[in-house]
Amino acid sequence: MRTQVAIIGAGPAGLMLAQLLHSKGIESVILESRTRAEIEETIRAGVLEQGTADLMRELGVADRMNRLGQVHDGIEFRFHRKGHRINLKELTGGKRVTIYAQHEVLKDLISARIATGGEILFDVGDVRLLDVDTELPRVQFRRHKDGELEELVCDFIAGCDGFHGPSRQHIPQRVRTEYSEVFPMSWLGILAEAPPSSPELIYAHHDRGFALVSTRSPEIQRIYLQVDAHDDLANWSDDRIWSELHRRLETDDGWTLIEGPIIQKSIVGMRSFVCDPMQYGRLFLAGDAAHIVPPTGAKGLNLAVSDVVVLAKGIETYYKQGNAEWLQAYSEICLRRVWKAERFSNYMxxxxxxxxNHSPFQRRIQLAELDYVTSSPVGLASIAENYVGLPIDWRRS
Incomplete structure (x- = not known):
């Protein structure tokens, strides 16, 4: 087989890259280890930055998002039993966020890929990247994980295969530096059959821990609460979850959390990770293969999208102008935005x-910071600017 770009992974980065390349007349083949059903049935929350939502519209894959997505003009920080609204739209000159689950984005992109005749191979196994530091890199794989070994020859490989995929390991250890941080807390997330308790997301700080009120649809709500990093889901009955959420979210203004049957619950760890560089030879990493952010800043999917916007521009410039400068600057451009997103996610x-492990002094500093950012125009503007998404900084050294 022969193509221009081999894409490893059909997550947000891989599928969005394929759609971007298609819009520019560039061929690609996607190799994915999971089945289509596994991808589309893995429920993941999603907060789309203004730029991500705009790109979906530009690429013609936004019909369902426009119908089903919920556009939010603001978010709420809640502490000391009081809510503090951050007006994203007003503070950023009209930018907003769209609540639209990641797996719904993937459904849209897969459908678009198939509709345009683009090749996507599901359920592949034994993926091997070869000669990535040459002008003719190759990918070997087996269809349906038990078939004969096949080979895909290409000009470029996009490693969009997540943290545990094989792509990153093909950047030699002597070349790459990996930065990581593991947090001492996790999120217990639930899906509940209930109408929205709030028209916008609530980020609640409480002495007992953090809580987040989000939404999936008018009938299904997504809610999280902070638990210990080593906690066990078996310790959390439905009654205990609701009791704890009520305590952490209670206010003095009569606001009420609406309960409903819990149809899914899981515990997710929190960590940060960055690989530098994000490229080696003809191999380019994008999305979770290159970086992980804690979910507090709602940046994971959006960083994946910004990565492939940069990569698609570099590949287009290479084919249409014979100029590889943008490709050579890929890591430099992406990592500026990655580290700013890491900063914001860690800050949140x-x-x-x-x-x-906070001392009483550190605890008071944390509360003073919350008071500052919710009462200062500068503090509010900084939260809003980062939350709706910073622009890509296209500077090259």
Missing amino acids: TSLLHRHA
Whole structure:
């Protein structure tokens, strides 16, 4: 087989890259280890930055998002039993966020890929990247994980295969530096059959720990609460979850959390990770293969999208102008935005979560910071600017 770009992974990065390349007349083949059903049935929350939502519209894959997505003009920080609204739209000159689950984005992109005749191979196994530091890299794989070994020859490989995929390991250890941080807390997330308790997301800080009220649809709500990093889901009955959420979210203005049957619950760990560089030879990493952020800043999917916007521009410039400068600057451009997103996500995590090892002094500093950012125009503007999404900084050294 022969193509221009081999894409490893059909997550947000891989599928969005394929759609971007298609819009520019560039061929690609996607190789994915999961089945289509596994991808589309893995429920993941999603907060789309203004730029991500705009790109979906530009690429013609936004019909369902426009119908089903919920556009939010603001978010709420809640502490000391009082809510503090951050007006994103007003503070950023009209930018907003769209609540639209990640797996719904993937459904849209898969459908678009198939509709345009683009090749996507599901359920592949034994993926091997070869000659990535040459002008003719190759990918070997088996269809349906038990078939004969096949080979895909290409000009470029996009490693969009997540943290545990094979792509990153093909950047030699002598070349790459990996930065990581593991947080001492996790999120217990639930899906509940209930109408929305709030028209916008609530980020609640409480002495007992953090809580987040989000939404999936008018009938299904997504809610999280902070638990210990080593906690066990078996310790959390439905009654205990609701009791704890009520305590952490209670206010003095009569606001009420609406309960409903819990149809799914899980515990997700929190960590940060960055690989530098994000490229080696003809191999380019994107999305979770290159970086992980804690979910507090709502940046994971959006970083994946910004990565492939940069990569698609570099590949287009290479084919249409014979110029590889943008490709050579890929890591430099992406990592500027990645580290700013890591900063914001870590800031939000430190600001909103209860830290068991905090001294009384550190605790008071945390509360003073919450008071500052919710009462200062500068503090509010900084939260809003980062939350709706910073622009890509296209500077090259």
